[in-house]
Amino acid sequence: MKQIVLSLLANAGGVGKTTLSVHLAYEMSRRGFSVAMIDLDPQRSLDVFCGLPPAEASNTLVKVLSKDFKGNWSLVRVWQDHKVEVCQGHPLLAEIANELVIRKRGEYALSDRLKSSPLPHNLIILDCPATLGMLNVNALAASTHILVPVQLEMKAISGSAELVEWCISTAEELHLEPRPPILGFVPSMYDESVAMHRQYLEQLPEIANQLHLKLYPKVRNSNEFKNASAHGLPLQKFRPKHPACKDFKPIADDLAALIKDKKEKK
């Protein structure tokens, strides 16, 4: 078994990074894999999506990234029935990010922590903020793989192409060896009744192809995603029979194959 560290990255806010994080985490845990989610977002999105009360900075990723970290990760178990744990975020992450800019090996702070104090989980999911700052550089440096949700809107699509460029150039600057591959694009919040969504979905294969990226099937738009997150639950637990629960399976299949060290499906 191989440990996979998956970053959810996008060049825009609100495109479905956190939604994808929690639903993949749940789907993978349901399949028997242990999962840790790390919240790199100063807005602590995972707290909301997991129904967690805000934590003191000393029990969050702030402690892990601080200079005097002693190796004891603070992880909170969520959703009970399977093994998913969360390292919570905190607003002070924004200050840590500034401090990392001047710290030696600041770009590698998270990567260094995961090496010196490894987590035992099969899958580690890094839920990233929308801006491509120091926290996302840290995520990239710590990742084995990257996944990019794409909203079916002009700005989000062009932003995704820029993000791919950013990943490649940043990985080069950081001398990441091996360079974390982008598993693929995931069209998010697809609403069939919106003409623009249908049109962009048709164009995405060509764009993904030009960027040599896999294109996953779409995640459909449904208000039940919002209702589920308002309850701090993934849709699979909130409405187990909802058809959108299946939308995460192809990605989970690839992640499972990677953890089992089999080649991912093309």
Ligand SMILES: Nc1ncnc2c1ncn2[C@@H]1O[C@H](COP(=O)(O)OP(=O)(O)OP(=O)(O)O)[C@@H](O)[C@H]1O
């Ligand atoms: N498939 C979907 N259908 C309907 N609503 C969705 C879907 N996916 C996400 N949402 C909603 O859209 C909003 C943004 O999603 P999410 O928080 O996952 O995006 P994000 O990229 O993590 O945002 P941020 O940049 O703020 O971190 C949330 O309210 C979420 O519940």
Ligand SMILES: [Mg+2]
């Ligand atoms: Mg988010």
